[in-house]
Amino acid sequence: MSTLLILAPVGFPLLAAGGCAVFGWNRVTAWLGAAAAAGLLAAAIGLAVTGPGAALWGLLRADALSAYMLIVIGVVALLAMSASPAYLAAELAAGHTWPRAMRRYGVLTQAFVAAMALAVLSSSLGMLWVAVEATTIVTAFLVGHRHTREATEAAWKYVVICSVGIALALLGIVLVHYAAAHVGVASLDWTTLSQHAGRLDPGVMRIAVVLLVLGFGTKAGLAPLHAWLPDAHSQAPAPVSALMSGVLLSVAFYAILRVKVIADAALGTGFTRLLLVIVALASLVVTALLLLAQRDYKRLLAYSSIEHMGLIALGTAIGGTLALAAVLLHILGHGLGKSVLFLSAGHLHQAVGSSRIHAVRGLAARAPLLAGAFALGLLALLGLPPFSLFASELGIARAGFSAGLGWVIAPAFVLVLVIAAALGRHARDMLLGPASPAGAIPMPRSVAAALIAGLAACAVLGVTAGPLNTLLRTAAAIAGALP
Amino acid sequence: MTETMFTLPPSLYVPLLDLACGAFLLTGMMVLWRRDLAAIVRLFALQGIALAALIVVLGVYEQDVELVAVGLGVGALRAGLLPYLMRRALIAGGAGREVRPVVNVATSLLVAAVLAMLAYAVAQPLIRLSPTPATQAVPIALTVLLVGFFVLVTRRRALSQVVGFLLMDNAITMTAFLTTSGVPLVVELGISMDVLLAVLVFQVLTTRMRAAFGGTDLDELRELHD
C-alpha cells in the first residue's frame, strides 16, 4: 500500500504523459493532466495520513515533509492543468500553437510534474539532483513552446543559467559525499547523512553548503542567479508559468531545506543562516529595484516570485519549528496565489495581445471577474489577510524577532513595503479607471473555476489550516530537526 | 579476482596522475585561448580523454574494475559522443569563430591565473581532510570549474557557452573521482544522462536560435529585458 502510494505521484503523471504521447491532444486527453494531478494530490494526502514509508529499494522515501511538498505540487498542478485545455484551445484559435506542439505540451507538462514529484520523494541528495536537473531539461521546451524569438531566447537563458547553477550544486553534492565518505558513510541518503552530520568535516562542508545554496538557489529563483526567472516565466505558457513559479521554485528550495538540516548539524546554525540571510536580502533588493519601474505584468509576477522565495529563504534562515512551519505554509500559499495570478495574466495576455502594463487599462470595469482574481491574487501575494500568506509572513516575522534577527526582518519588511508600493502602483494603472472601449473579456468556465478555487483555498488556509496543522508541524520538525 | 589485476606502483601512479591532471588543466586553459570553435571542440574532446585516463589510472591504482569501466564510459561520453554532437551542430551552422569575446583573450588568461590561485586557496580544506596524491589534484579541478564558468560569462557564441558548461561538468566529475572515486553509480548514471540531455537541449535550442536570429551570437539575445 505504502509502496503504491509512493509510486503513484510519479506514476500518475507518467501515465498521463504516455496517454498524451499515444493519443495526441484531444478533448479527452486534455483533461488527463488534471486527472493525474488529482490522483497525485490524493496519493499525497494518503501519504500524509499513513505516515513515512519507502519504495524501490529505498530510492524513494516519503516522510511528512515530502508528503507536504507533494500536496503543494498536487494542488498547484490541479489548478494549472484544469486551466490548460482552455488556454491551449485559445492559443490554437489564435494560431500560436499547432497539434504537434500541443501533444508535446501534454507529454512534457506531465513529465515535468513527475520529475518534481520524484524530486521530493527521492531519498538521497543525488537522486534529488537528478530529478531537479530533469525538470530543467523538460521545462526548457515548455518555455520555448511558442517558438518565437523571445521564447527561444528565454529558453536558452533558462537552460544555461539553471544548468550552471545546478552544476554548482552537483559539486556541492560531490563534496558532501567526500566529507561523508571520510567518516565512513559512502552514501548520499538523507537519513544516513543527517545521522552522521555531526562528524562531517566543517572545512569541506562549508564549501559544499555554499555551493549547494548557490546552486539550488539558482533553480529556486534566488539572487544572484535569478535572472532566468522573469524571462522564462514571462514566455512560458501560462499554466507552465504557474507550475514553475508555484511549485518548481519551491521544489528546488526543498533541496535547500534538506541540506540545511545536515549543514546545521555539521556547522552549527550560524553559517547557513548567514548565507541564507544574504541571499534572501539580495533577492528582496533585486525585486524591489526592478519592480519600481516595471513595464511588463508577467515579469512583474515573476519578480514577485523572487521576492517570495527571498522571504522563504529568510524564514529558513531563522530556523525553528515556527519559522519552518511558516515557510512551508508560505510555499503552499505562494503556490496558490501565484498560479492564480499567472493563469489570469495568461488569460489577459491572450485577450489583450500584449503583456505590457500600459496596454491594460480599466480592467476592473472591463472584466470584473478577471480583474477581481488578479487583484485578490495580488493582495494575497502582498501578504494581506485573510490569505494564508499573511499568517505565514507573520509567522516568519515572529520567529525572526524571537530569534534575535529583528535587524534582518525589519529591513526585509521595508523592502517588502517598497515592493508592495510598486505592485500597488502597477495594479492601480492596470485595474482601475474607466472601462476601455475594447469591450468585455469572456472567460471560460474552467479557468474561472480554477481561479476562484485557488483564491478560496488560499483564503481558507489563512483563516484556519485545519487538518494541515499537524502535517505542517511534523514537516517543520523534520526540516528543523537537530540531532 | 583482485590478484589478477595489474598493480600500479606509486612511483608510476603519481606521475601518471599528474600527467592526466596536467593535460586536463592545459586543455581547459587552451579553451580560453583558442577562438576557432572547431578547435575548441577538439580541445574539449582531448579533455574528455584526459579525464577518462585519470579515472582509469585511479581505477588501476585502486584495483577497482568497476572504476576502470566507469572511466571508459566517461571517456566514451565526453571524448566521443558529446564532441560528436557538437561537431554536428558546428557543421550545421557553418564553422565559426569566437570573434570578440566580452573579455579579451589576454585578460582572460590572466584572470584564469587568478582563478587558479583562488582554487588553490579554496581547496586547502579539501586536501587537509585526506592528503593523498589524488586529492592534491583537486585544485586543478576547481580551476577548470572556474575557468569553465568564466568561459560561460565571457564567450559570445552559443557553442562556446556549451563548452564552458561542459568544462564545469568535467571538472565536477574529476573532483568526484579525485576525492571519493565517484558518487554512487545510480547517481553517476543519472548525472551522465542529464548532461547528455542538456547538450541535446542546447543543440535543439541552437538550431532554433539560428532559425530565429540568423546566428548563434548570444549578444543578439537582448529582447527580454526590463
Next chain:
Amino acid sequence: MNLVGTLFCTALAICALSALAGLATPTRLRLPLAGLGTAGAGALGTAAGLAALLGESWSAWLPELLPLAGVRLAIDPLAGLFLAVTGVVALCAAIYGIGYSRDGLDGRVVQAAAPLFVAAMLLVPAAASVSTFLVAWELMAITSLLLVVADHRHRSAVGEAGLWYGVMTHLGFVAILAGLLAFAAGAGGESFDQLRQAELSPALRGTVFLATVVGFASKAGIVPLHVWLPRAHPEAPSQISALMSAAMVNMGVYGIVRVGLDLLHGGPVWWWMVVLIAGAISALYGILQAAVSADLKRLLGHSTTENMGLVLIGVGAAGLFAAWGNAVLAALALTAALLHVVNHAGFKTLLFLAAGSVQRATGTRDLDQLGGLRTRMPYTTGLFAVGALCASALPPGNAFVSEWLLLQSLIHALPTSGVVGAVTMPLAVGVIALSAGLAVATFVKAFGIGFLAKPRGPEAARAAESPPAMLGGMALAACCCLVLALAPTAILPVLSHAVAVALPGPGAVTGEVSLHLAGISSVISPLLIAVALGVAVAGTLALTRVVATRRVRRAARLWDCGGGPMSARMEYTATSFAEPLQRVFDNVLAPESDVDVTPVKESAYLVESVRFRAKVPDRIERRLYEPVLSVLTFVGRGARHLATGSVHRYLAYGFWALTGALIMLAVFQ
C-alpha cells in the same frame, strides 16, 4: 459566554452574513439586506461595548483560527469604549448607506466589503494578542482600501487616493509589526497578558513605543504621516468616509493608549513629548489646511487630522502627567482625550454623511460651486449646522466639553510640572486655542458658503433633498451629538472605567448635571449653558415682539450699490473667504498662484484674456514625499540596467557571487 461575548460574536456573525448577502443577493435586495445587517451589527457592537464599559469583561482563545498563531480576544472597558464608538458610527453610516448607495455604489464589492470593514474595526479593539491585533489591523486596512477605490471608474483621483492610502497604511503596518513583534520577542510571548508582565530594557521599550507610535499615528492621520487622509477620506463613498474618519482613525489612538499606557505601563517623559508635539503640529497643520480648503470632504478630512492631533495632545499630556507622578491630572487628560474621540466620532459622522448628501445631490464637493442648499435641502442643512457647531468647539456643541476638559488638565498642570511643563503647557494651550479659533473659521466657511446664500453653480441650483434613509442616518448621528453635548455626564462615569484600564485610579470627572473635576475647582455645566442660552434667546425674542410694533416683514432687494441685481458670480466663495487667512499664514502654507496673460495679437499691451490659478499644496507632501518618490522613480529607472537581457551579465552575477563567496571562505577558514 457572557453578555459581552454573545453580543460581540453575534455582531461579527451578522457582519459575515451581511457580507454574504452583499455578495450573493440580487441588486434590489442587496442594499437593504447588507445595510440593515451592518446597522444591526453596529447596534450589537455598541451594546457589547457599553456592557464592557459597565464592567463586564470577556475573553476567548481560538487556537484553530489563524494558522501558526491562533486568535485571542478580550474585551475590557477600554476596548469596550472603542467598540461602542465604532458600533454607533457603523449604525448611522449603514442606515445612511442604504439610501446613499443606490446611485452606482450598489456593486457586490462595496456591499460585501462594508460589513467586513465594520467587523474588522470591531475586531481591532477586541484583539488580545499581537497576531490577532495585526490580522485585525490588516483586515481593516484591506477592506477599507477596497471601499476607497469603489468609485474608481468615475474619478481618476480615486485610484491615486487608493494608492496613497494603501502604501501609507502598509508603512504603518510594518512599523506596528516591527514594534509589537520586538515587544513580543522581548516578553517571551505574544498575548497581551504576557506583554503586560514583560520586563524589557529601556532601549527596547523606547524602540517598541516609537515604532508603534509611528504606525498608529499613520492610521490616525498625524502629520507628517497624514498625506493619505485628505485623499482617501474624500474619495471614498461618503458612508465609508464617515466610517474611516470617525471610527477607523480612532484605532490609531486606541493603539497608542493600549500599547503606551496599558501594555508598557507608561514611559519616560520623552515618549510623551513626542506624542504631544506630533499632536500639536497635526492640530495646527490640519486645521490650517482645512481652513484654506475649498473641497468640502477634503476639508473634513483635514479637520480629522486636527482633531486627532488634539486627542494626541491629550494622550501625550496624560502620559507626561503620569511620568511626573500626577495621577489625577493624567486621568483627567486621558478622559478629555477619550471624550474627544467620542465627540469627534459623533460630529464627523454627521458631517461626512451630510457632505455625502450634498455630493449626491449636486455632484460636486467644491464649495466654490455650492451654496443655496438651505432652501433646497433644509434637513441636510440643519443637520450639517448641528455638526458644524459641534466641530467648532463652541457651546452648546459637544467638542466644547472635551476641549474644555483638555484645557483644564493642561492649565492646572503648570504648578507641578517643572520647567519642561512650564514650556510645553502654555504652547499646547496656545495651539489648542488657535486650532479652535481656526476651526470656527473653517466651519463657518463650510456651512456659510456651502449651504447658505445663493447657489454658485448650476449643480447646486438643481439640488434636491436626500431620501429618508440618508436623513435617518444623519439624524441619528445628530442625536448622538446632542446627547453628548448636553449630557456628557451620562457617559463620563463609564468613560472613567476605560481610563482606569490605562491609568488605574478613580475617575477624574464626576457630577450629574455639571462636571466636577478631581483636584481642580473649575466646574461647568453644558446643560445649564444651553438652557441659559435658550432662555436668553427666547427672552430677546419676546422682547422684540413686545417692542417692535410692525411685525410683517417686507421683501426687499439686496443692497447692490445701485449697480443692478446681484448675481451668483458676485458672491464670496470659499476661496475668497479663506484668502485673508492664507495671507496671514502664507509662510506656513506657501500658496502657489499662476497668472497667464494672453495679449491680443496686434499688441503686446492689450490683454485678451487672463487666466489665474491658485493652489495651496501640501507642503509636507512636497518637501518630504515628493523627493522620496522621485528618488525611487530614478532608482527604479536606473535599476533596469540590472536586467539588460544580456545572458553574460546574468551569468556574471553568479560568477562574482561564487568567486566572492569562495574568497570569503578562503580568507575565513
Next chain:
Amino acid sequence: MGAVLQVVLVAVGSPLLVGMMRQVRARLEGRAGAGIGQPWRDLRKLVRKEPIAPDGTGWVFRAAPLLLAGTVLVVAAVVPLVSTTSPLDEVADLFAVVALLALGSVALALGALDTSTAFGGMGASREMIVLALVEPTILLSVFALSVRVGTTNLGTIVTSAVADPLAVISPASLLAAAALAIVTIAETGRIPVDNPSTHLELTMIHEAMVLEYAGPDLALIEWASAMRLSVLLGLLTSLFAPWGIATGNAGLLALLLAAVVVIAKVALLGALLAAGEVFMAKLRLFRIPELLAGSFLMALLAVAASFFLA
C-alpha cells in the same frame, strides 16, 4: 439677585456707554456731539421701522441677531461685574464666556454670509480671522490668570484678586491685562482693529456684516454690540481692578454700591478708550495679525511670568 441687577445694568447702560464714548470723542475732536442718549434714540427709531427680508435670506439671517443678543445676555448674567456670586456659577467659566461670545460672532457671520452679498462674505471672512487669531491670546491670558487660583471660574478668580489686591500688579497680571485689553479692542471692533463708524469696504469688518440688516433686527444688533462692549470692559475692570465688587452673600445696599462703582469704572475705561481712539488711526487689515501676535506674545509671557516669577 446680583445677576438680575447686572443684566439690567448692562441692558440699560450699554447704549449710554456708547453714547458717552461718542460724546467724549466728539468733544475731543471739537464737535458738539449728539448727546449721551443718542444711541437709545437710534434704537427707538429702528425698532419702530418695518422689518425687512432681503432677497434670498432665510432663517439663519433672522436668527443671527437673536442669538447674538442671547449670548451677550447670558454672559452679562454670569460675569462678575457687580457681584462675584452668580446663580449660574456652572456657566461662569472663563472658557465658557469666551466661547459664548465667539458663538455670537459666529451667528452674526453666518447671518452675513446668508445675504449672499460680497459685503457680507467679506465681513464674515474678516471677522472669523480676527476671532481665530484672538482666541490663543484669550485662552493664554485665562491660563495666566487661573494658574495662581487653580480654577478658571470667574467668580473665584475675581474673589481671590479682591483678597489679594497686590497680586494684580504682578508682572503676570499686568501682561495679561495688556493682552486682554488688545483682545477686547479686537473683539468689540474698535480702532485700531476696526472702525465702528466706517462704511468703506476696504476697511470695515463689523459694519460689512450688518449691512443688510434694518429695522428691529439692526436695533438688536446695535444693542447687542453695545452690551458686548460694556460686558468686556466690565470684565476687564473686574479682573484687574476688582475693588468695590460685592463678594459672597452681599446685601442689597452692597450690591447697589458695587453697581455704582462698576458703572464708574466702566465709564472711565470707556472714556479712556474713546480718547485713545482719537489719537490713533485704523490699522491696515493685514497689519492686524501683527497686533494680535503681539498680544499673544504678551499673554505667553504672562504665563511664563506666572510660573517663573511666582
